[in-house]
Amino acid sequence: MTDAVAGSAALIAASVRAGNVSARELASAALDAADRHQRRLNAFVSMDREATLAAADAAPRGGVLAGVPVAIKDNIATPFLTTSCGSRVLEGYVSPFEATAARKLREAGAVLIGKTTMDEFAMGSSTEHSAFGPARNPHDPDRVPGGSSGGSAVAVAAGVCPIALGSETGGSVRQPAAFCGVVGVKPTYGRVSRFGLVAFASSLDNVGVFGRTVDDAALALEVISGPDAAHDATSATGDVPRFRASAFDEPSPRGGAHVGDLSGVVIGRPREYFPGSLDAAMRDRCDRALDALRAAGAEVRDVSLPHTDLAIPAYYIVAPAECSANLARFDGVRYGARVTGDGLRAMYEATRSNGFGEEVTRRILLGTYVLSAGYYDAYYRKAMQARALIRADFESVFASGVHALFTPTTPTTAFPFGSMADPYDMYLSDIFTVTANLAGVPALSLPIGRVHGLPVGGQVIAPRFAEAGMLRVASALERALGADAHR
Amino acid sequence: MAVSADDVRRVAALARIGVAESRIPALVRELDGILAHMEVLARVTELAPDVELAGMPLAADEPGAVPLARPREQFAPAMRDGFFLVPRLATHDAAAGAS
Numbered sequence: 105m106t107d108a109v110a111g112s113a114a115l116i117a118a119s120v121r122a123g124n125v126s127a128r129e130l131a132s133a134a135l136d137a138a139d140r141h142q143r144r145l146n147a148f149v150s151m152d153r154e155a156t157l158a159a160a161d162a163a164p165r166g167g168v169l170a171g172v173p174v175a176i177k178d179n180i181a182t183p184f185l186t187t188s189c190g191s192r193v194l195e196g197y198v199s200p201f202e203a204t205a206a207r208k209l210r211e212a213g214a215v216l217i218g219k220t221t222m223d224e225f226a227m228g229s230s231t232e233h234s235a236f237g238p239a240r241n242p243h244d245p246d247r248v249p250g251g252s253s254g255g256s257a258v259a260v261a262a263g264v265c266p267i268a269l270g271s272e273t274g275g276s277v278r279q280p281a282a283f284c285g286v287v288g289v290k291p292t293y294g295r296v297s298r299f300g301l302v303a304f305a306s307s308l309d310n311v312g313v314f315g316r317t318v319d320d321a322a323l324a325l326e327v328i329s330g331p332d333a334a335h336d337a338t339s340a341t342g343d344v345p346r347f348r349a350s351a352f353d354e355p356s357p358r359g360g361a362h363v364g365d366l367s368g369v370v371i372g373r374p375r376e377y378f379p380g381s382l383d384a385a386m387r388d389r390c391d392r393a394l395d396a397l398r399a400a401g402a403e404v405r406d407v408s409l410p411h412t413d414l415a416i417p418a419y420y421i422v423a424p425a426e427c428s429a430n431l432a433r434f435d436g437v438r439y440g441a442r443v444t445g446d447g448l449r450a451m452y453e454a455t456r457s458n459g460f461g462e463e464v465t466r467r468i469l470l471g472t473y474v475l476s477a478g479y480y481d482a483y484y485r486k487a488m489q490a491r492a493l494i495r496a497d498f499e500s501v502f503a504s505g506v507h508a509l510f511t512p513t514t515p516t517t518a519f520p521f522g523s524m525a526d527p528y529d530m531y532l533s534d535i536f537t538v539t540a541n542l543a544g545v546p547a548l549s550l551p552i553g554r555v556h557g558l559p560v561g562g563q564v565i566a567p568r569f570a571e572a573g574m575l576r577v578a579s580a581l582e583r584a585l586g587a588d589a590h591r
Numbered sequence: 592m593a594v595s596a597d598d599v600r601r602v603a604a605l606a607r608i609g610v611a612e613s614r615i616p617a618l619v620r621e622l623d624g625i626l627a628h629m630e631v632l633a634r635v636t637e638l639a640p641d642v643e644l645a646g647m648p649l650a651a652d653e654p655g656a657v658p659l660a661r662p663r664e665q666f667a668p669a670m671r672d673g674f675f676l677v678p679r680l681a682t683h684d685a686a687a688g689a690s
Contacts, residue, residue, distance in 0.1 A: 417629040428606060435607065449654075453609035465608060470622055472602040473594070477652045486632040493635065528625055 109134045113172045113266040113320045114348075117213065120171035127171030127215055131160035134173035134217045137264045145240045145249075147258040149178050150186040151218040159184070160215045167213030169327060174209055175259040175268040178219040179226055180311065181300035182206050189302050190222040190234040190252075193440040193459025203300020204335060205269060205311045205328040212327045217265060220255030224461045225431065226271055226304045228252050229279055229533045232521060233463040241283060243558055247518040250280030253312070257284040260314045267324040268314040273304050274419050275513075275537025277312035278549035282513035282561020285551045285590060287321040287578070289313050292568045293544035294340035296325075297332030305426035306338075308419075308541045318550060318578045322347040325571065345572045364583045367401035370506050371577070376412035377511035377536055389553035389560045390512050396584035397510065397577070407506060409497040412539060414490040419538040420531055421474050421487035427464075428471030434459060466527060495543040502567040508577045511536055513549040513561030536563060546571045550578050551589045559590070594623045604654045 109116070109130060119125045135153055142148060163171060176182055179189040181199035183206075188194040202210075210216070221239040223231050231238040231254035239254040241247040242262045249258045253270025257280035260268050270277040272290040281288025289312055296311045303309060311328065315321030326347045332339040373394060378387065394404050436442035436455030443454040460468070474483035501509070513536060524530040540547035545568050552562035562581070566574035582589060599618045603610040610618065669676035 414631060414635065417632050420625065421629060421632075432607070449607070450609075452607040456607055457609035460608065465610075466618070466621060468606050468608060469599065469602050469610075469618065470625060472606040473598065473622065473626075476602060476605065477649075480649070483626075483629060483632070486635050487629075489635045490632055526624065527621055528628055531625075 109137060109173055109265060110263045111266065112317060113169060113315070113323055116172050116266065117168060117170040120165060120213070125171070127160040127163045127165070127213070128157055130171045131156050131173055131215045131217060134265050137262070138218055138259070141242075141262045141264060144245055145242060145258050145262060146221055146237050147239050147255040147262065147264065148175070148218040149188065149190065149221050149234075149236050149255070152185060155184045156215060156217050159210075163215050164211065164213045167211065168323065169209060170213035172214045172267065173217045173265040174214045175218050175220050175256055175265050176206055176216055177253050177256050177268075177270045178222050179271055179302040179304075180206055180269055181302070182216055182219065185216065185219045187219070187302065188236075189226070190224045190236060191459065191461070191464070192235045193434045193455070195235070195441060197440060199300070201300065203311075204297035204332045206300060208328045208330075209269070209324070214267075214327075218259070220253070220259055220268065222255055223252035224464050225302070225427070226252040226273055226276055227427070227463050227467055229275070229530050230519075230521075230524065231255065233461055235461055238521065241518050243285065244518065247520050247558070248283065250283035250514075250518060252276040253314070254280045256314050257281055257286055257288065260284070260286045260316055266316055266320050269324075269328070270312050270314055271301055271304075272310045272312045272541060273308045273423060274541050275534045277314065278513050278537050278547060278561065278563060279534065281314055281549040283518040283559065285554075285559030287315045287318050287548065287550045289315075289321045289325055289548040289571075289575075290540060290546060291325060291329065291571055292340070292546045293541075294338050295329050295344075295546070295569065295571065297330075297336040297339045299332055299335035303430040305423040306430065307426060308423060310541070318548075318575060318582050319348060321548070322575045322579075340569070342569075347572055347575050364580050365401050366397060366577065366580050369402045369508070369577065371397050371402045371404045372407035372501055372506035372509040373404055374407050374409045374412070374501070374509055374511060376409050382512065383516060383555075385555040386512055386516070386560060389555065390510070390562060392588065393552040393562045393581060393585065394510060396581055400580045400584045402577075402580075404510075405506060407501045407504070407509070409494075409501060409539070411490065411493040411497050415494055415539045415542060416531055416535055418487040418490035418494065419534070419542060420470075421483050422491060422542070424467040424471030425475050425484055425487075426471070428468045428475065431460075431464070431468055463527070491542045494539055498539075498543045498545055498565075498567070507566070508570075508574055509563075509565040511563045511565065513537065513563040517555050517558035517560060540565055544568060546574055548574060548578055550582055552581070552585060553588060554591055594619050594626060601652075605652060607654065
C-alpha cells in the first residue's frame with residue numbers, strides 16, 4: 105500500500121475517482137511512511153492520525169486531487185494540526201481559520217497528513233533554526249535539506265506524499281527542492297493568495313509548491329492559484345491558465361508541436377549566475393541541462409542581469425525590515441506563549457526574548473536598525489532603489505525576446521549541518537534565488553543531476569504571470585534529461 | 592557605519608526584545624559583519640532614480656505603543672463607560688449556561 109503514495113498525484117487522484125483505492129487507505133499509507141521516516145528525517149512537526157483519517161473520509165471524491173496526501177509547511181494556517189512556524193512563541197498554536205491555499209487543496213480532494221519542519225518564521229536556509237529540531241536530507245542525513253521549507257521538500261523526496269506546500273521569501277521552496285532532488289515552484293507574486301500564510305516579509309512572501317515531477321507541481325499550483333480579493337489585497341485578478349502541460353498534447357504557443365519541443369523558445373543564460381568561482385561539477389550539470397534545452401529546439405542566448413550583485417544586500421535589508429514590523433505582533437498578548445515580567449514592557453521583552461530563536465532575534469534587530477532614524481536613508485531607501493534596478497534587469501532581458509532564463513538554483517549541493525557558522529555565509533546560499541523574489545517573477549527548481557550523490561537543481565525563471573511557459577520549459581527539460589536528472 | 596553596543600541596546604528596546612548584556616558583544620559583531628556587506632549599496636544612488644517612499648509616515652524612534660491618530664471614541668461603532676460595545680455571541684450564552 106505504501107507504494108500507492110509513491111506514484112504521481114494525477115495517477116493517485118485518478119485511482120480514487122475510479123474507486124480503485126480510497127482516500128482513507130492512501131492517507132493511512134502516507135502516515136505509515138511519515139512515521140517510518142520521522143526518527144531519521146524529522147520532516148514533520150505535527151501529525152494526528154485520527155483527524156487525518158476523518159479528513160480523508162470527508163474528502164471530495166471527484167476532485168482533481170481526490171485522496172492525494174499532502175504535507176503543508178507549519179506557517180500555513182490549517183483547520184487542524186498546529187501552525188507554530190517552527191517557533192516556541194507559537195508552540196501548540198492551532199489557527200481558527202484556514203489559509204486559502206490549504207482550503208483550495210482540501211476542496212480539490214487532497215488530504216492533509218502533517219505540518220512540516222521549517223526554519224523559525226521561515227528565516228533560514230537549512231531548517232537548523234527550527235525550534236523543534238532540524239529536518240534531515242534523505243540523500244545524506246548528515247546534511248541539511250535546505251530551508252526554510254525543508255520539511256516539505258523532505259516529505260516529497262522521501263516518498264511520503266507526492267506534493268507539498270511551502271513558502272518562499274527568498275528561495276525557501278527552490279533551494280530545498282534543489283538540495284532534496286525534487287521540483288519546487290515559486291509563483292509570480294500575487295498568483296497565489298497569501299491569506300493564512302504567516303507573514304515574514306509581506307512584499308516578498310509567496311506560497312509555493314513541491315512535487316516529485318514538474319507535472320505534479322504544476323497540478324498543485326493550478327489548484328491553489330487564483331484571485332482572493334476578499335482576503336488578500338495583493339492577490340492578482342484574472343483567470344488562471346492551465347499549468348499542467350498534459351496540456352502536453354496541445355500545440356506549443358511558441359510554434360512547437362508538443363511540450364517536449366522548444367522550437368522558437370529563447371532561453372537566456374545570465375552570466376552573473378555562472379561566475380568563475382562556481383563549482384566545476386555544478387557548472388557541468390548546468391551545461392548538460394543547457395545542451396538538453398538546445399537539443400529540444402531552444403535557442404540559448406548569453407544575457408546579463410547587471411545588478412545581481414546587489415541582490416543579497418538588498419534582500420537582507422528589505423526582508424528583515426519587513427519582518428521587524430510583522431513579528432511585532434508576537435508579544436504574549438495577541439498570540440502565543442507569555443512569559444510574565446514586572447510590568448507590561450517587561451512581559452513583552454521576556455516573552456519575545458524567550459520565544460524567538462537566535463536567527464529571528466538577529467533579523468528583527470537588523471530590521472529595526474535599518475529602519476531607525478539616521479540609518480533609514482543609508483540602508484532601507486538604498487535597498488529599495490537596488491530592488492528597482494534588479495526588477496528592471498529582468499524586465500529588460502525579457503523585453504529583448506528572451507522567454508525564460510536558466511541558472512543553477514544554488515551555488516553548492518546540500519551542505520553539512522553546522523558548516524555555516526557565520527550568518528552571512530548562510531545568506532549567500534540564497535544568492536541565485538532572492539532575485540526572483542525581489543522582482544516578483546515566477547521561478548522554479550528542478551533536478552538536473554547529482555554531484556557526489558547529492559542532487560543539483562537547475563532554475564528556470566520567467567516573466568511575471570508566465571508560469572505556463574516556465575512549466576513548459578521545465579517539462580521539456582525534465583523529459584530531455586530523463587534519468588540523467590537523478591545521476 | 593560601525594554598530595555599537597549602545598546601538599544594539601537601542602534597537603532591542605525599540606523591538607521590545609530583552610537582550611542579556613552577555614549576548615550584546617556577539618550581536619555587535621554579527622550585525623556589524625552583516626552590515627559591512629551592505630556597503631555595496633552605496634553605489635545605487637548614481638544608478639537608480641530615487642524610489643517613491645512618500646506617503647509612508649515614519650514613526651518616531653521611541654519604545655512603546657504608537658499613539659492612535661484619533662481617539663478611539665471617534666472610530667468605534669459604539670462605546671459605553673469607556674468600553675467597546677460588541678454584538679452578543681451565541682457562544683456567550685452557551686458559556687453562561689455552562690457555568
